[in-house]
Amino acid sequence: MFCQPGKHSSFSAHLFRAGLRSLVKLASVCILGVFAALGAVTQRSLLPVVYVNDNTSANQIDAFYVNPNGTLQAVPGSPFLTGGNGGFTFDIDSIAIRPGESPFSGPSPFLYATNDGSANVSGFKINSDGSLTPVPGSPFADTGSFPVGVAVSADGRFLFVGLYDYAIDVFRINANGSLTLVPGSPFGIGNSDGYDVLFDHRRNNVISDINNTNQVGVLHLNSGTGMLTPIPGSPFTTSTSNNQKMGLRPQGDLLFVAGGGYDAVDVLKVAPDGSLSEVSQVPISDFVVGTTVHPYGGYVYFGAVSSANIYGYVVGAGGTLTPVSGSPFASGGEGPTGLTTDNLGLFLFAVNTFSDSVTSFGIQRNGALVLKGTVSLKGSGGYPSGIAFYGPPCPFCP
Numbered sequence: 001m002f003c004q005p006g007k008h009s010s011f012s013a014h015l016f017r018a019g020l021r022s023l024v025k026l027a028s029v030c031i032l033g034v035f036a037a038l039g040a041v042t043q044r045s046l047l048p049v050v051y052v053n054d055n056t057s058a059n060q061i062d063a064f065y066v067n068p069n070g071t072l073q074a075v076p077g078s079p080f081l082t083g084g085n086g087g088f089t090f091d092i093d094s095i096a097i098r099p100g101e102s103p104f105s106g107p108s109p110f111l112y113a114t115n116d117g118s119a120n121v122s123g124f125k126i127n128s129d130g131s132l133t134p135v136p137g138s139p140f141a142d143t144g145s146f147p148v149g150v151a152v153s154a155d156g157r158f159l160f161v162g163l164y165d166y167a168i169d170v171f172r173i174n175a176n177g178s179l180t181l182v183p184g185s186p187f188g189i190g191n192s193d194g195y196d197v198l199f200d201h202r203r204n205n206v207i208s209d210i211n212n213t214n215q216v217g218v219l220h221l222n223s224g225t226g227m228l229t230p231i232p233g234s235p236f237t238t239s240t241s242n243n244q245k246m247g248l249r250p251q252g253d254l255l256f257v258a259g260g261g262y263d264a265v266d267v268l269k270v271a272p273d274g275s276l277s278e279v280s281q282v283p284i285s286d287f288v289v290g291t292t293v294h295p296y297g298g299y300v301y302f303g304a305v306s307s308a309n310i311y312g313y314v315v316g317a318g319g320t321l322t323p324v325s326g327s328p329f330a331s332g333g334e335g336p337t338g339l340t341t342d343n344l345g346l347f348l349f350a351v352n353t354f355s356d357s358v359t360s361f362g363i364q365r366n367g368a369l370v371l372k373g374t375v376s377l378k379g380s381g382g383y384p385s386g387i388a389f390y391g392p393p394c395p396f397c398p
Contacts, residue, residue: 048342048391049130050349052358053094053113054079054379055086055386059122061095061113062358062377062384063130066391070347070360070372079378080132082122084115084139087382094386096150096159097126098173099393110177112159113386114147115139121147121161123177126390135177142169143186149208150386154201158182158226162197162208168219170226182226189217189235196245202252205274209243209257210235216243216257218274236276238266245337247291247300250398254279254319256300258288265291265302267319279319284311286328290339290350290385295397299324299367303336303350310336310350312367324367332359332374338387343394347372351387358387 047065050072054060059082063075086094094114109126120139124132146164152173153160159179161169167186171179189208198207200218206228209216215235219228240259247256248270255268255276265288267279288311290303300321302311308331312324333352341348341363348361348369356377361369377384 047130048389049075049126050340050358050360051095051097051111051113051132051388051390052338052351052377052384053086053386054356054377054382054384055094055116056379056382057085057087057117059084059086059113059115059117059382060379061111061124061132062379063132064358064375065130066342066347066360066389070362072349072358072360072373072375074375074378075130077131080124082113082115082139083134084120084122085117086115087117094148094150095388096152097388097390098152098156098159099390108175108177109390110135110173111388111390112150112152112179114150114161116146116148116164119145119147121150121159121171121179123179125177130390137178140171140179140181143181144169149195149197151197151199151206153199153221153223154204155223157223158221160197160199160206160208162195164195168197168206168208168228170228172226184227187219187228189219189230195243198246198248200248200252200270200274203270203272203274205231207246207248207255209246213243214238214241216246216255216268216276218276220274231274233275236268238268239278239281240264240266244289245291247293249293249297249300249315250295251297252398254315256291256293256302258291258302259284260289261287263287265321267321269319280321282313282321286311289337292339292341292348294341294363294367295343295345295394297398299363301339301348301369303331303339304328305335305337305353308332308334308336308352310339310348310361310369312369314367324369326368329361329369330371332371333357338385340387340389342389343391343397345394345397349387349389351384353383353385356382356384
């Protein structure tokens with residue numbers, strides 16, 4: 001069964017007394033209990049799901065149950081047509097989820113995916129068995145062309161869409177999951193295109209890198225109107241000059257930027273006001289695109305489009321990065337441009353763009369990855385990269 005909120009106070013007190021090592025140990029026991037309970041049920045509705053934007057011409061979403069051992073199994077009815085067209089580019093993060101209702105808590109769950117070839121965004125209701133049903137009016141037109149990165153506000157009221165040739169569109173998420181464009185969209189972030197988009201819930205900021213440049217924009221969200229305003233100093237400069245996907249540490253103190261063809265990643269400190277300053281640059285002899293941060297914040301992973309490698313790093317004090325033992329890890333396919341983890345830090349999932357597949361890994365306590373299996377996507381001929389996990393939240397993560 002799931003870790004119950006009512007037991008958190010005594011559980012947390014014990015963890016505090018036991019120290020960090022016991023925290024990891026006890027947390028792992030609780031996490032494993034969650035997946036054991038999921039595996040014990042006969043109905044698939046309680047299993048977590050991984051969704052992948054296939055980015056095909058007639059675009060579609062592949063959906064996979066995550067079994068308790070980390071292997072993947074197709075959701076009945078998958079893939080689900082978006083009603084739009086993809087296929088523009090491989091280095092996009094093109095899927096986001098508004099957290100859902102029982103068994104995973106929250107309001108009605110919705111999934112949103114960009115269709116860069118038809119300049120629109122598709123919305124789906126996530127059903128109890130993990131299947132997808134289009135929301136009324138889907139897909140929804142954006143204000144420019146080539147929508148790429150997407151993110152959802154912490155309260156689930158707004159969707160942010162990075163436009164490859166403009167800036168950021170903001171949509172209000174209605175009760176039925178449909179989208180209404182916020183007046184003033186698109187909102188500019190710098191001298192070029194919006195790209196990967198993250199939401200910083202601690203500061204109510206939207207972070208978007210500016211593709212193929214050395215800039216990252218930070219804009220503050222007006223929670224009432226949905227309008228975005230650049231914070232002082234935005235956009236901020238990175239030492240990498242071919243920026244791709246980003247990852248925000250759960251503690252909110254560090255931002256990681258994959259440098260693409262620059263063959264490096266940049267580590268940026270996030271100040272209390274959201275402003276960014278460089279901590280370090282880590283050379284990687286590879287074209288790194290995919291980025292994800294472990295839910296506890298102790299590890300960060302980068303996927304390379306020019307190889308079959310996933311690079312893992314231990315995040316040290318002050319943002320220093322030290323390679324995880326055994327890194328890099330073979331991705332099980334070609335071009336792992338999309339990476340994500342489950343909410344509990346047990347597994348990592350990689351979309352292999354050039355082999356149309358998804359690989360799952362177990363995450364060891366030292367951050368090392370152990371291959372669990374690889375499954376093929378139903379769509380082919382596109383550039384799959386966007387990936388999202390939907391499952392039980394982590395009650396004790398930062």
